[in-house]
Amino acid sequence: MKFFILAALIAIASANSGYPAPSYPAPGYPAPAYKPESYPPQPYSFAWEVNDAPSYNNYAHSESSDGKVTTGSYRVALPDGRTQIVTYKADSYGYVADVKYEGQAKYPEYKPAASYPAPAYKAPSYPAPAYPAPAYKAPAKY
Template identity: 70%
Template sequence: MYSSPSYETHYDAQPYSFDWAVKEAGYYNDNLDYSHSESSDGKVTTGTYRVVLPDGRTQIVTYRADSYGYVADVKYEGEAKYSEYKTASYATPSYSAPRANVYSAPV
């Protein structure tokens, strides 16, 4: 008898490296400043990414992942800025009944 075919393929981890960044002013949170860089030798992966948070601070995460697990160091740059809190004011809804169509019969 023939053995059933196996479709599982195992590939050894390969070294790689990448990075990207977006930086542009004038958006809803004042600016876009995002980036990510990562590299791996096939056994250990290290990287850093940064994100502008809605409160204006920049979060910077530096990480390392290997056979022992994932370890991240998180830092923040800048000070949080919040808009002034305003209580919501609701208008009292008004309702008026729809006007009835008046039909006049031809004379």
């Protein structure tokens, strides 16, 4: 019994003295040899609109910028019948949005879906096999 305890202690002691985990330095990359080009802000303006009646998509967006201050608005037709209009301004102080809604929300009264009786299917019937049933000889007795 003492031998087994001694062997177990030696096994535990040898298990803790393994090799240390490898350590690798973090990859270092040199600084770029060029200076990224800096461009002055450019003024721009755009507008677009989507009105597709079959898919109920009706929205628009317009935006303009003088290079320092960006202003714009977008409009979305909501499923409840209202139109959401967001007017915004973004400059060095942050982004400020004004959200408005036009129209009244319409919630149709709930009507349960039409239900139909479940179809009743008969169990399938198959024709009798056209080949004879297999006949096996009894094994020889020992």
